[in-house]
Amino acid sequence: EDKALGFNMVTCSAPVNIAVIKYWGKRDEELILPINSSLSVTLHQDQLRTTTTVACSRSFEEDRIWLNGREEDITLPRLQSCLREVRRLARKRHSDGDPAGLSHKFHICSVNNFPTAAGLASSAAGYACLVYSLARVLGVEGELSVVARQGSGSACRSMYGGFVQWTMGQREDGKDSIAQQVAPETNWPELRVLVLVVSAERKLVGSTSGMQTSVETSSLLKHRAECVVPGRMEQMIRAVKKRDFATFAELTMKDSNQFHATCLDTYPPVFYLNDVSRRIINLVHRYNRHCGETRVAYSFDAGPNAVIFTLQEHTAEFFQVGGTFFPPETNGEQFLKGLPITGVT
Numbered sequence: 099e100d101k102a103l104g105f106n107m108v109t110c111s112a113p114v115n116i117a118v119i120k121y122w123g124k125r126d127e128e129l130i131l132p133i134n135s136s137l138s139v140t141l142h143q144d145q146l147r148t149t150t151t152v153a154c155s156r157s158f159e160e161d162r163i164w165l166n167g168r169e170e171d172i173t174l175p176r177l178q179s180c181l182r183e184v185r186r187l188a189r190k191r192h193s194d195g196d197p198a199g200l201s202h203k204f205h206i207c208s209v210n211n212f213p214t215a216a217g218l219a220s221s222a223a224g225y226a227c228l229v230y231s232l233a234r235v236l237g238v239e240g241e242l243s244v245v246a247r248q249g250s251g252s253a254c255r256s257m258y259g260g261f262v263q264w265t266m267g268q269r270e271d272g273k274d275s276i277a278q279q280v281a282p283e284t285n286w287p288e289l290r291v292l293v294l295v296v297s298a299e300r301k302l303v304g305s306t307s308g309m310q311t312s313v314e315t316s317s318l319l320k321h322r323a324e325c326v327v328p329g330r331m332e333q334m335i336r337a338v339k340k341r342d343f344a345t346f347a348e349l350t351m352k353d354s355n356q357f358h359a360t361c362l363d364t365y366p367p368v369f370y371l372n373d374v375s376r377r378i379i380n381l382v383h384r385y386n387r388h389c390g391e392t393r394v395a396y397s398f399d400a401g402p403n404a405v406i407f408t409l410q411e412h413t414a415e416f417f418q419v420g421g422t423f424f425p426p427e428t429n430g431e432q433f434l435k436g437l438p439i440t441g442v443t
């Protein structure tokens with residue numbers, strides 16, 4: 099902070115979250131209000147994360163943003179929503195005193211330590227980090243998941259660590275569509291998350307347009323939102339609190355599968371899984387069957403990359419079965435193709 103120059107700067111980082119009960123479909127595109135609640139696991143800060151530096155100064159002429167070193171368009175409506183909402187909260191908070199740099203403009207630099215838009219929840223970590231950094235630089239505290247949600251739906255869940263639910267809410271203004279922690283990560287220290295990078299390419303159909311087409315055309319999605327997810331949310335929260343891995347794993351895999359089924363039920367259909375993804379699915383089921391209990395679960399988002407959930411005690415064995423570890427910076431496609439990943443007998 100440099101008061102003379104009116105210059106303030108903060109750097110924050112936010113991790114990616116992986117949904118085990120998936121968000122897919124909006125009832126309000128502008129406010130980003132979902133058609134169903136969802137639940138996720140926030141990864142550890144030193145895994146997949148976004149780091150954002152926000153500088154705010156009177157000497158800046160306009161708001162500007164750089165993503166991974168490249169300047170991007172600040173007029174993007176979702177970016178503008180976040181800037182507007184954080185400034186509004188700052189005005190409310192400082193109405194009685196120091197305007198805390200409200201006449202200032204922002205320069206924002208954001209970097210991911212993993213491939214952007216490859217279906218690895220880059221927008222979740224990105225918008226969570228943006229909103230948190232803006233709030234910090236303006237001295238705003240309190241409930242911020244409502245603001246992060248307006249950047250990207252899944253971003254509201256990255257505002258908290260551990261196990262997080264995003265309640266869909268009932269209100270038209272979205273004030274009750276917020277994220278809350280269900281249990282801290284310390285509730286289940288043995289849980290492990292492995293990300294298998296099958297492809298680091300940008301996805302063909304973005305989540306926003308994919309889910310829009312699903313809402314318009316898929317009757318399975320409507321059934322899922324109304325009849326399946328409410329019960330699954332309750333079961334999942336119970337499983338997390340009890341550390342019941344078998345139930346957690348089964349619900350996680352079924353929910354991932356139903357999400358991809360709604361993509362296939364979308365017209366025209368959207369394909370996110372590829373042959374490698376399907377081989378991983380088979381491997382996990384064969385492995386669990388071979389063990390006589392559910393030790394490993396998979397989950398896939400809007401891309402072919404696999405997220406594996408298991409417990410500490412089974413991690414080493416599953417690595418061995420899978421053949422090797424797939425670090426996020428490698429090209430998993432080449433890596434995986436050469437592996438005997440269906441070699442469980």
Ligand code: 2P0
Pocket residue numbers: 116117119120121122130136221222249250251252253305306398399400
């Ligand atoms: C999720 N996904 O719950 C689900 C599962 C992808 C599959 O949230 O339009 O990038 O920005 O609200 O949050 C991806 O959707 O979409 C997503 P927007 P978002 O994690």
